[in-house]
Amino acid sequence: MGEVYLDNSATTRVDPEVAEAMVHAASAAYGNPSSPHRKGLEAERLVRAARQAVARALGGVEERSIIFTSGGTEANNLAVLGAARAAARHGRHVITTAVEHSSVLEACLALGREGFDVTVLPVDSEGRVDAAAVEAALRDDTVLVSIQHVNNEVGTVQPVAAVGDLIRRRRGRGRYPLFHVDAVQSLGKFPLRPLDWGVDMMTVSAHKIHGPKGIGALFAAEGVRLAPLLFGGDQQGGLRPGTENVPGIAGFGRALDLTLEAMAAGAPDHLARLRARLLDGLRRHFPDARVNGPADPDGAAPHIVNVSFPGVRGEVLVHALAEQDIYVSTGSACHSRRGVTSHVIRALKVPDRYAQGTLRISLSRHSTEDDVDRLLEALGRLVPALAALAGRP
Numbered sequence: 001m002g003e004v005y006l007d008n009s010a011t012t013r014v015d016p017e018v019a020e021a022m023v024h025a026a027s028a029a030y031g032n033p034s035s036p037h038r039k040g041l042e043a044e045r046l047v048r049a050a051r052q053a054v055a056r057a058l059g060g061v062e063e064r065s066i067i068f069t070s071g072g073t074e075a076n077n078l079a080v081l082g083a084a085r086a087a088a089r090h091g092r093h094v095i096t097t098a099v100e101h102s103s104v105l106e107a108c109l110a111l112g113r114e115g116f117d118v119t120v121l122p123v124d125s126e127g128r129v130d131a132a133a134v135e136a137a138l139r140d141d142t143v144l145v146s147i148q149h150v151n152n153e154v155g156t157v158q159p160v161a162a163v164g165d166l167i168r169r170r171r172g173r174g175r176y177p178l179f180h181v182d183a184v185q186s187l188g189k190f191p192l193r194p195l196d197w198g199v200d201m202m203t204v205s206a207h208k209i210h211g212p213k214g215i216g217a218l219f220a221a222e223g224v225r226l227a228p229l230l231f232g233g234d235q236q237g238g239l240r241p242g243t244e245n246v247p248g249i250a251g252f253g254r255a256l257d258l259t260l261e262a263m264a265a266g267a268p269d270h271l272a273r274l275r276a277r278l279l280d281g282l283r284r285h286f287p288d289a290r291v292n293g294p295a296d297p298d299g300a301a302p303h304i305v306n307v308s309f310p311g312v313r314g315e316v317l318v319h320a321l322a323e324q325d326i327y328v329s330t331g332s333a334c335h336s337r338r339g340v341t342s343h344v345i346r347a348l349k350v351p352d353r354y355a356q357g358t359l360r361i362s363l364s365r366h367s368t369e370d371d372v373d374r375l376l377e378a379l380g381r382l383v384p385a386l387a388a389l390a391g392r393p
């Protein structure tokens with residue numbers, strides 16, 4: 001029996017065709033895209049094709065509005081810090097939510113240290129922010145609202161189009177506040193339409209869609225002013241200087257092509273069916289387990305299930321499953337080694353006896369029914385055994 005990898009929100013396996021595109025970029029089209037000669041132009045063409053792929057994935061935005069970065073973290077930092085700093089003379093208030101990825105939350109905290117006023121909106125027990133609460137928090141000096149599309153730990157989908165709409169109405173003729181959406185977890189699961197949703201900036205990352213790690217992009221609509229985080233060259237309009245990571249960019253482009261094809265062929269429905277099978281199995285076999293996050297599939301991403309088994313510690317279960325060649329996580333990969341309850345689980349006010357035992361199961365379009373069944377079968381053996389060991393039959 002092979003491995004069962006269900007930690008796809010942490011990262012995904014690179015598709016073979018993506019690896020091929022990366023090897024080609026690294027070993028054949030190895031020129032510097034800024035060089036004027038043939039080798040440079042060859043590399044520049046790969047960058048351009050990938051930029052077009054990102055623009056297509058975002059519903060046909062302008063190619064020149066795509067800035068490649070070292071990943072979702074940098075794109076979020078550039079959006080939050082770059083937009084707020086560039087807007088500082090118009091106002092110094094930013095709004096975000098309590099369940100954002102740390103690359104947004106901590107960038108907002110950094111703005112707080114620079115003298116910005118930061119409103120962190122609470123969420124309901126399913127992790128959802130209320131669009132009316134965003135509206136109520138808007139002030140004349142608000143320059144930025146940053147809200148994720150899909151939460152990486154519990155899969156909650158935020159009402160980004162409704163928020164975009166109210167921001168657009170509020171804005172009148174002025175440019176502010178800008179609206180940034182972290183779409184790292186929704187790329188490939190939902191069609192992304194920043195322009196229709198009133199979104200000025202959107203973050204995406206390659207390694208959640210079977211692309212390489214260390215490459216992502218920020219969409220920044222025409223007219224959005226950003227203060228760069230890096231200095232030193234003219235690449236990408238000076239907004240993100242440095243020789244482009246051509247193999248990473250080419251891999252991202254190929255991963256996007258494959259992802260868009262898979263979406264057209266029904267990948268989101270496949271994910272939703274697997275998620276329903278998993279939830280059904282969990283409910284049947286573990287009546288006292290608690291699903292953290294949205295109950296209704298309408299407000300949930302199709303690839304994430306977060307579940308707690310009372311009396312069983314999440315990290316113990318993660319290790320016990322790994323012994324069986326089954327891979328899941330307790331929550332967000334970037335903090336899973338800290339051993340503390342995540343800020344997302346705290347924001348959902350998950351009761352203590354469940355908060356210690358969260359397990360995040362995250363699917364990819366390559367996941368199968370057999371993967372789900374093997375996980376359920378292993379949980380069926382391990383959960384009662386571990387609960388008994390911990391003194392709770």
Ligand SMILES: Cc1ncc(COP(=O)(O)O)c(C=O)c1O
Nearest residue numbers: 071072073101152182184185205
């Ligand atoms: C919602 C969300 N935003 C941002 C990131 C950061 O992306 P990257 O790992 O490419 O820096 C992640 C990845 O964990 C994420 O899940």
